[in-house]
Every structure is written in structure tokens, then in C-alpha cells.
């Protein structure tokens with residue numbers, strides 16, 4: 238038998254290894270920014286073009302590289318940061334694997350310019366697919382510039398696999414924010430396609446958070462400070478009333494490195510227990526300092542997961558510290574700081590009695606008394622609601638298009654009087670009688686469907702109506718949110734928003750869609766931006782669709798809200814006039830039918 242095993246050529250091995258480190262443009266951004274920080278830079282500039290697909294360049298004023306190092310840095314396992322295995326347990330740098338530049342150079346065209354001094358000449362190296370194309374002496378000031386061009390140019394499959402520019406840019410912004418938040422003393426700037434995204438001057442932590450997330454964040458922050466032998470904690474959480482639906486503003490840094498930790502996240506979440514409604518997320522920026530030998534960073538190539546020696550204690554300290562701070566700022570009514578911390582780990586949760594979640598509702602809010610009703614565009618007549626069963630039948634037939642169903646449901650109900658009756662149960666479902674059985678309707682999901690179709694029709698067919706505000710309203714947003722608002726301004730206007738000005742970190746709103754009340758604008762716009770960020774539509778129609786969905790979600794009557802009989806019936810009428818009444822805009826069932834014979838079966842009839 239002949240031998241069949243052979244060593245892979247270097248460039249193939251490098252490409253395979255690159256897959257672990259370089260998943261997308263954002264991974265390159267992270268590695269280059271971290272290298273600049275490890276080089277003690279005090280000022281770092283990030284330039285990207287076309288979401289990093291054409292160019293990712295990081296320029297720093299750090300200590301630079303010698304001619305030999307400039308050549309060596311592209312070799313696999315070439316690092317100046319550790320020398321021996323024990324160093325792994327005493328890490329003070331972001332990098333240590335010596336893999337990033339080798340991986341990047343395997344899958345892109347890279348220009349490195351570097352100089353260790355301001356007065357002597359520097360080095361320029363051009364490398365593509367791990368092959369050095371040329372090396373020359375150049376004039377360059379102290380520091381390093383690495384330009385990564387046409388990522389995955391030699392692996393078309395991976396290049397095609399990249400997501401749309403908006404998705405990739407979002408990932409890059411996330412990486413940039415994490416690094417910038419971890420190092421408030423360093424000046425950062427960030428340009429995308431020649432326009433400035435961030436320009437962050439050196440400052441303290443609070444200033445950095447506010448510079449990244451917008452002025453409005455300042456008043457929301459509650460400082461956290463605790464020093465123990467195991468861990469030092471510093472940073473901020475936001476007050477419970479600013480809890481959000483998304484987890485996108487939750488940051489843990491351990492020894493200035495951004496990490497993901499579902500376990501420690503749980504500690505924060507539990508400190509907010511009973512202070513925020515279920516399903517909402519606290520925002521936090523927590524900086525932990527632990528002895529370098531008490532953690533192991535070596536468990537993931539992107540280094541975002543680390544192992545702690547004493548995770549359970551850290552959990553308890555985080556939880557207690559946050560509770561204490563929320564209490565001090567008169568946010569939490571009870572402080573249990575003196576409890577034995579070891580009781581506070583999630584493992585005790587299994588023995589805990591369950592508590593009924595509290596849902597905050599405004600008992601006076603009536604969605605049916607807003608202007609939506611006035612603007613109702615589906616030729617809805619007030620006296621129509623007694624005939625909703627025929628609407629239901631029509632809707633069902635329209636959707637199911639089945640002969641059997643239409644036969645079963647087209648004749649009207651047996652008993653005219655009882656048919657109109659509706660019941661609300663658990664402030665959540667509306668139940669009503671139909672000839673073939675009963676229907677139960679999820680009030681929130683059904684109302685979302687109604688509002689969604691209304692918004693879509695208004696936006697796409699009629700042009701939305703706008704109500705002018707008596708006093709234009711100023712709302713602060715972060716720079717990246719402002720960028721997004723500018724991008725979707727026209728669509729927002731189609732929805733009924735009118736802007737007086739869009740400034741650097743504030744917008745001035747002078748008109749809003751007729752269905753929204755003024756006090757809700759800020760929260761609805763925030764939700765809208767978040768939904769658009771996450772959905773990242775590619776065509777302008779789907780963008781409008783996301784907007785209609787988001788507005789419908791924000792404005793729909795919530796679970797937990799009492800509805801009068803009239804309101805219940807109006808909701809049903811409107812629902813069955815919808816084009817697709819059976820599902821919410823997000824594809825969840827809006828109602829369920831139980832046939833009489835199914836009920837009969839339970840009684841063995």
C-alpha cells in the first residue's frame with residue numbers, strides 16, 4: 238500500500254486556520270484595534286470602505302515595528318507578547334496567539350506601514366495570500382498602519398457568504414464600541430466611506446459611554462463601585478425604568494477585555510429582579526479587574542469567553558453590589574446587601590417559590606380611543622360589529638379556501654343573540670362563540686395585525702397623515718442611531734414623522750403619525766431603530782414593512798389590559814376585515830378555533 242498522508246502546503250494551512258480567526262470584516266477590525274492597543278497607542282483611527290469588504294485600515298501612534306518584526310509579524314505563531322506557557326496565566330495584552338496577522342494576510346491583500354521612530358525611515362510591506370509582494374523603505378511617522386483590502390479575495394465562497402453592508406457594518410460598529418468602551422483614555426476615530434461615524438476624545442468612563450451611546454444616556458447611569466480581594470468592579474448600570482427589550486447594551490469587561498458571560502449576565506439580571514418587567518433587559522457597562530492568574534482566556538480563538546477561578550463568588554459580588562447601588566440611588570426599595578452572598582447564586586433558584594410576574598399597565602390607556610379609530614380606512618361601520626361572524630367566515634374561507642370549511646361555516650349561527658357575546662379572559666384572550674365552536678383571540682397579536690395592515694395601507698397607498706407638534710420635540714440619539722435615521726428619513730416621513738432638524742446627536746421632531754401620542758415618540762422611535770437594525774431590510778419595501786410591524790408592535794393593546802365589551806367587539810370586527818387575520822405581523826397565530834365536535838370528544842359524546 239502506498240503512503241497517502243502529506244503535510245498541507247502553508248498557504249492552505251493558513252487559509253484553514255484563518256477561518257477560525259477571521260469570520261467577517263468585524264473580526265479583522267477587532268484584531269487590528271487590539272494590536273494597536275497592545276502597541277500602547279494613545280490615538281487610533283479606523284477607516285472602512287463598503288462595510289469593510291473593500292478596505293479596513295487601522296492607523297495607530299503606538300511603538301511600531303522594526304524591519305525584521307514587520308516581516309515576522311505575518312508568520313503564524315509569531316508574537317512579541319508571550320514567550321513561554323506560564324505567560325498565558327499572566328496576560329496583560331489583548332493578543333498572545335500570534336495568529337491574527339497571519340490569518341488576515343492569508344485571506345486578504347495587506348499593506349503594512351510601520352516605524353518605531355519619528356525621525357528615521359520606516360517599512361512598507363505588501364503581502365497577499367501570505368506572499369510578500371514587496372518591501373520598501375518609506376517615510377512614515379511613529380506608529381503602524383495596517384490596511385486590509387478585499388477580504389476573502391481568494392476565497393470567493395467566503396466572500397459571497399458575507400452579509401449585506403448594513404449587517405456587516407453593524408458588526409463592525411459593535412466591535413468598535415466594545416474596544417472603545419474598554420479604553421476610554423485612548424482617542425478613537427472611525428470613518429466609513431469617508432464620513433465620520435465616531436470621534437471619541439480621551440476621557441473618563443462616563444464620558445466615553447455618553448459619547449458612544451448619546452447624551453440621553455448620561456442621566457440614566459447609576460455608578461457601580463466595589464473592591465474585594467477576588468474582584469474589583471467599576472462601571473454603570475442604567476436605572477430600571479430604562480430597561481430595554483434587547484440585550485445590545487450589555488457590556489462586561491474583564492481586565493479591559495470585552496467578554497460574553499451568560500452566567501454573570503444572570504447575576505446582573507437577578508439584581509434587577511422585581512425592578513423591571515419580565516422580558517426586559519437592564520443596560521450595563523461593568524468593568525471587572527481580577528488577578529491575571531485567576532482567569533483563563535485561552536478557551537476561544539476570539540477570546541470573548543474566559544474561565545474564572547472563582548466564578549461563583551464573582552457572581553454573588555456583582556449581584557450584591559448592583560443591588561446596593563440601586564438601593565443607594567433610591568431605586569430599589571429593599572437592600573439585601575448583608576445577606577450571605579453564597580445564597581445568591583442561581584443554583585438556589587430551583588427551590589424558590591414562583592412569583593407572579595407583575596405587568597405594568599396603564600388602566601386609563603384605551604387604544605380604541607386614539608385617532609386610529611377615526612382614521613380607520615377599511616370602511617368600517619360602527620353598526621357593523623354584530624356581523625363579525627360572517628367576517629370571520631369570510632376570513633377563514635379566504636384563507637383556507639376549503640370547500641368543507643366554507644360549507645361548515647357559511648350559514649349563520651344557531652342562536653342570533655348569544656352569537657354576539659364576547660368574553661375577555663385573563664386580560665389576554667377574547668373568546669367568542671361561532672356556529673362550529675369557539676374562537677379565542679389573542680388581543681395583543683390580533684391588534685398588532687390590525688394596526689400593521691392599517692399602517693401599511695397608509696404608508697404605501699395613501700401617504701400617512703401627520704399631526705404637527707405645537708412645540709417641536711428634541712430627542713437625543715447616539716451617532717450611529719442618527720446615521721440610521723438619516724438613511725431611513727424618507728421612509729420615516731412616509732410613516733408620518735416630520736423632522737425639523739437632524740443634528741449630530743439630536744433630532745428635532747415637528748410632526749408625528751396621527752396614531753402616536755407625543756409622550757410615546759421617543760420610545761417608539763427607539764424601538765423602530767432597533768427593529769430596523771436587527772431586521773436589516775434590503776429593499777425599500779421591506780423597510781416600510783419593518784416600520785409598519787414595529788409601529789404595530791409598539792402601539793398594540795397589551796396583554797394584561799382590560800377591554801370593554803364594545804372594545805372587544807371592535808377588535809374582532811377589525812381583525813376579520815384584515816387581509817390576513819389569522820397571524821400577527823410577526824407570524825404568530827392571532828386566533829385559534831376549537832370546533833364543537835372537539836369539545837364534544839372530551840365528554841365522549
Ligand code: ADP
Nearest residue numbers: 272276310316317332333334335336337338381
Ligand atoms: P498577537 O497580537 O497575538 O501577538 P498578531 O498576529 O496580532 O498576534 O500580531 C503579531 C505581532 O505583530 C504582535 O505580537 C506585535 O509584536 C506585532 N504587531 C501587530 N500589530 C502591531 C501594531 N499595530 N503595532 C506594533 N506591533 C504590532
Ligand code: MG
Nearest residue numbers: 268272332337
Ligand atoms: Mg493581535
